[in-house]
Amino acid sequence: MKHHVDSVRSYVGVWIALLILTFTTVTVSHWDLGEFHVVVALLIAFVKASLVAWIFMGVRHSAKMTRLFVVAGLIWLSIMILITYGDYRTRAWDYQPQPWAQTGGAGVVR
Amino acid sequence: MAETAQPSVASATHDLEAEASHLRHHFATPEQQLDASTLGMWTFLITEVLFFGGMFTAYTIYRFLYPAAFESTSQYMPVILGGINTGVLICSSLTMAMSVRSAQLSRYKSLTTFLILTMIFGATFLVIKYVEWHEKWVEHHVPGFNFQYPEYPQYFYHAQILFFLYFCMTGMHALHMVVGMGLLTYLLVQSIRRVFNSSYFTPVEMIGLYWHFVDIVWIFLFPLLYLIGYRK
Numbered sequence: 001m002k003h004h005v006d007s008v009r010s011y012v013g014v015w016i017a018l019l020i021l022t023f024t025t026v027t028v029s030h031w032d033l034g035e036f037h038v039v040v041a042l043l044i045a046f047v048k049a050s051l052v053a054w055i056f057m058g059v060r061h062s063a064k065m066t067r068l069f070v071v072a073g074l075i076w077l078s079i080m081i082l083i084t085y086g087d088y089r090t091r092a093w094d095y096q097p098q099p100w101a102q103t104g105g106a107g108v109v110r
Numbered sequence: 111m112a113e114t115a116q117p118s119v120a121s122a123t124h125d126l127e128a129e130a131s132h133l134r135h136h137f138a139t140p141e142q143q144l145d146a147s148t149l150g151m152w153t154f155l156i157t158e159v160l161f162f163g164g165m166f167t168a169y170t171i172y173r174f175l176y177p178a179a180f181e182s183t184s185q186y187m188p189v190i191l192g193g194i195n196t197g198v199l200i201c202s203s204l205t206m207a208m209s210v211r212s213a214q215l216s217r218y219k220s221l222t223t224f225l226i227l228t229m230i231f232g233a234t235f236l237v238i239k240y241v242e243w244h245e246k247w248v249e250h251h252v253p254g255f256n257f258q259y260p261e262y263p264q265y266f267y268h269a270q271i272l273f274f275l276y277f278c279m280t281g282m283h284a285l286h287m288v289v290g291m292g293l294l295t296y297l298l299v300q301s302i303r304r305v306f307n308s309s310y311f312t313p314v315e316m317i318g319l320y321w322h323f324v325d326i327v328w329i330f331l332f333p334l335l336y337l338i339g340y341r342k
Contacts, residue, residue: 026337041334042334056203066145069156073152080164085167085171088171
C-alpha cells in the first residue's frame with residue numbers, strides 16, 4: 001500500500017516550533033496588551049493547533065473529503081460560539097431606555 | 111522529504127499477503143479502507159470538538175459577563191505547572207507521530223519504544239495534573255466544596271464560575287487522557303506482538319489522531335484558563 005511517510009526533520013521541526021510558541025504565549029501574557037491580551041493568546045493557540053493538525057495529524061496528506069469534514073467541524077464550532085456570544089453581546093440593547101418610550105410622553109394611550 | 115521503504119521481492123510478497131488479510135471484503139483497495147477509517151475518525155473527532163465546544167461556549171459567555179472576576183483568578187493558577195504540562199503533551203505528540211512513522215516503516219522495536227515514551231509523557235501529564243488539583247484543594251479554590259476568596263470578596267461568586275469551568279474542562283481533558291492511555295496500552299500489546307507493519311497500521315494512525323486531538327484541546331485550555339489576566 002502506498003502512503004506518505006513524513007521525515008523525522010518535519011516532525012522535530014514542528015515540535016520545536018510548538019515549544020517556542022508555548023514559551024511565547026507565557027511571555028506575552030506578562031505584557032499589558034489590554035483588549036488584545038486574549039486575541040494574541042488565541043492567535044498563538046490557533047497557530048499551534050494548525051501545526052499539530054497539518055503535520056502531526058497528517059491533514060496535509062489527507063483526502064479532500066477529510067479536509068472538508070475538518071473545515072466543516074470548525075464552522076459548526078464557530079457558529080455555536082459566535083452566535084451565542086452575539087446573542088449575549090447584543091441583549092443589553094433591549095434595556096436601553098428610549099425617549100419616545102417614556103411613560104407620560106406624547107402618544108401614550110391612557 | 112518523504113522517505114519510502116525499499117522492499118525486497120520476498121517482503122513485497124509478504125506485504126501483499128498482509129494486505130489481503132486485513133482488507134475487508136466491502137472495500138476495493140487498502141487505500142480506500144484507510145481513507146474510510148480516517149474519515150470516520152475525523153467525524154468522531156468533530157463530535158468531540160463540539161462536546162468540548164459547549165464548555166468553551168460557556169467559558170466565552172461567562173468571561174464576557176464577568177471579565178474582572180475571571181482575570182482575578184489568573185494569579186492563583188500554577189502557570190509553571192501548566193506550562194510544563196503543555197511541554198509534556200507536545201513531547202507526547204511528537205513521540206506519537208514518531209510511533210505512526212515507525213509503524214509505516216515496519217520498524218517494530220522503535221514503534222514499541224515510541225509508544226512507551228508516549229505513555230510515559232501521558233502519565234507525567236496526569237501526575238502533574240493531580241498535583242495541580244491537590245494544590246487547588248489545599249488553597250480552598252474548589253468551587254462549591256471549600257471555596258474561599260478573601261482577597262476579592264466582591265468576586266466570590268463569579269470567580270467560582272471560572273474555577274468550576276477549570277475543573278470541568280481540565281477534568282474532561284484528563285478523562286480523555288486516561289482513555290488515551292488505555293488505547294495506547296492496547297497498541298503497545300499489539301506492537302509487541304508485531305501486528306503492525308507498513309501494510310497495516312490503521313489503529314496506530316487512528317489512535318494517533320485521537321491523541322493529537324487531546325493535545326489540541328490542551329493547547330486552547332492552557333492560555334484560556336491559566337493566562338487570562340495581565341500579570342506583572
